[in-house]
Amino acid sequence: MxxxxxxxxxxxxxxxxxxxxxxxxxxxxxxxxxxxxxxxxxxxxxxxxxxxxxxxxxxxxxxxxxxxxxxxxxxxxxxxxxxxxxxxxxxxxxxxxxxxxxxxxxxxxxxxxxxxxxxxxxxxxxxxxxxxxxxxxxxxxxxxxxxxxxxxxxxxxxxxxxxxxxxxxxxxxxxxxxxxxxxxxxxxxxxxxxxxxxxxxxxxxxxxxxxxxxxxxxxxxxxxxxxxxxxxxxxxxxxxYHIGVTRKRIVPVQIYREGDDVPTQLSLDTSFSEPLPASTTDIRALTKSDGTLSKREVGKFCSGVHNIGLALVRLEHSGFSPETDLVLSDAKGLRVRAFPPSWFPSPVAEE
Amino acid sequence: MAPLMNRSFTTANTPGIVHIADSAAKRINSINAKAASNPPQAFRITVDSGGCHGYQYVMGLTKEINPAEDVVFEKDGAKVVVDKVSLDLCTGSTLEFVEELIGSSFQVVGNPKAETSCGCKISFNVN
Structure with a gap:
């Protein structure tokens, strides 16, 4: 750290x-x-x-x-x-x-x-x-x-x-x-x-x-x-704006290796040196029980430094889910966990 | 001035054309008759940047015509003036006077360069 x-x-x-x-x-x-x-x-x-x-x-x-x-x-x-x-x-x-x-x-x-x-x-x-x-x-x-x-x-x-x-x-x-x-x-x-x-x-x-x-x-x-x-x-x-529905937002993500524990809080680890995927790389949802990947992407990776980054993520995937992991499709074995910032207005953070 | 014809025309060496619908010619003439303006006012169409699609039509009456910059179209005595910069972006369109319940207005329709336009038909986008 x-x-x-x-x-x-x-x-x-x-x-x-x-x-x-x-x-x-x-x-x-x-x-x-x-x-x-x-x-x-x-x-x-x-x-x-x-x-x-x-x-x-x-x-x-x-x-x-x-x-x-x-x-x-x-x-x-x-x-x-x-x-x-x-x-x-x-x-x-x-x-x-x-x-x-x-x-x-x-x-x-x-x-x-x-x-x-x-x-x-x-x-x-x-x-x-x-x-x-x-x-x-x-x-x-x-x-x-x-x-x-x-x-x-x-x-x-x-x-x-x-x-x-x-x-x-x-x-x-x-x-x-x-x-x-x-x-x-x-x-x-x-x-x-x-x-x-x-x-x-x-x-x-x-x-x-x-x-x-x-x-x-x-x-x-x-x-x-x-x-x-x-x-x-x-x-x-x-x-x-008037319809009032924004389904995706850019949120901070923490990147971790497959097999590691899912991070519980956003924290920088400068020893993390895995090459990060390119901007616009698809993020897919992996259902853990049967190992299937979502057909459509649930987000796109933006950019990052070490183990932290930003990603455009569908808000239903922006919190922690025990059933699914978010997988970076081009980067071998890398996953992300999204952390909506505390300053997001509550309807955004809760969705 | 070039000779009068039934159809709208362009002066020599100009690449563009704006058609004038009967409805528009009639309306311009009736405005001039009502205002008893002498000489009769011309109808100016200008394409400006603005509106929600990037370009918008600005229309109004004018007595000032600059031969170096403006192209004049005429139908049944009604004159429509478009400057060359604007003409580049609206050549091939037709000026109409549209009477609808929601309101009557002059509209530039059928612009071949307009890719999309906004609901009020004032603003458009070119590719």
Whole structure:
């Protein structure tokens, strides 16, 4: 067993950054993402959202940050979109398809920015929510932002889980002025921390053009505004929400070898070195009494580190069952036990 | 201006066409007659990004026509204006005026490029 890194930490993440700038940038993004751009079009904190295809499948999970206008010549609206490094190009292509006559420019600026995550007991204190104050707040033109007095200009308190701390962008060359109590951690340590909290991120967890936003927990992670108007992919998303049935969810899983005891709690074992199956590997239910595998998959493996991971699992298989085991179909002799996180709302956890 | 014909037509060197149904021509003419606008207003169709399927039709009356960007279609004196960017995405469609109990409206129907469209027929998706 290894001790989990719960100290004050920060990590540099390998991510892509797409810039959308111009007079129509806010209106343009509003029509293409699941969250409400009005919350950030006058600056302030970023937000978490998904970009969807017309049938409602996720193209990429993204953090959308408004950029501080005091740093931009001409004070035009500018947004930076933090996505999986591999998703930057497909997202750009997607955005270009809908640009038409919109007064915007679209650029891959992955080389200009470094995405960071800081977590730990004091991480929340790194960030004070920005609220424009006074009479001037409402008359600020779209795209303008008032400078804030904090360590970084572009970022947000991670809305996906309180223990994930703060996510922020710095120019590639700059260093964050974090308190000395924060030590640099590896991207892998961030991933472990994220998985144990049950938070999917990037293309290995949220399969591009396949995954649905609610099955990928966007509703539970503050990534969907169910009251906003039309946006690409809204129809299916809003219908699923109102029908109120989400049969599959991404949950943390613990991986164990066939023959080992079924794990009773989610705990990291860094000595576990079995190669993990690829993203989207089928998970089937094995009935122990007669040794038969379910014909259809009951879930799909997302990604993992050592013996922990995330998987999209039908919720009836998300708890412990004495009769069935969950088998990873491509990985010889590996099984998983799902552990719905405690922060899932109770109807989800109970189902 | 090209000569008037019974069918809708395009000006030279333009790849697209938008058909005007009788119902739409009649309605545009009656709006112009009622408003006594001089010169008569043209009906503009614009394809914009937005709506739940990515692209949406924005329709309205206009007096401004830019010969460099716009293509004009005409039927029975009713003019329909589409800019070239929008025409790319809706060529081959027909503008209709649909009268239904739920409400009467202009609709762009039969767009060969639209793969799927939303319930209100305002938004569509191309492959």
């Amino acid at each position: 290894s001790t989990l890194n719960t100290a004050n930490s920060f990590a540099r993440l390998q991510r892509g950054v797409v810039r959308v700038a111009g007079a129509d940038a806010a209106k343009f993004l509003q029509g293409l993402m699941t969250n409400q751009i009005a919350k950030i079009e006058r600056g302030g904190d970023g937000l978490f959202a998904a970009f969807l295809t017309a049938p409602g499948r996720v193209i990429a999970d993204a953090f959308v940050h408004p950029r501080n206008a005091s740093q931009i010549a001409g004070k035009e609206a500018e947004f930076l979109i933090d996505v999986d490094a591999r998703a930057a190009e497909p997202l750009l292509k997607h955005l270009k398809k809908y640009a038409l006559r919109a007064k915007i420019s679209l650029d891959d600026v992955s080389n200009e920015y470094q995405v960071h995550q800081a977590w730990g007991p004091q991480a929340a204190g790194l960030w004070s929510r920005f609220v424009p104050r006074g009479d001037g707040a409402k008359s600020l033109p779209v795209g303008s932002v008032v400078p804030r007095d904090r360590a970084f200009e572009i970022g947000l308190k991670d809305p996906r889980h309180p223990d994930l701390g703060v996510r922020y962008l710095l120019p590639a060359s700059a260093k964050a002025s974090l308190p000395s109590t924060f030590a640099e951690a590896s991207e892998l340590e961030y991933k472990i921390h994220r998985i144990l909290n049950g938070i999917p991120e990037g293309m290995d967890d949220i399969f591009p053009n396949v995954s649905l936003p609610l099955e990928s927990n966007f509703d539970l992670m503050g990534g969907v505004d169910f009251r906003k108007g039309c946006y690409l992919g809204q129809e299916l998303t809003i219908r699923t």
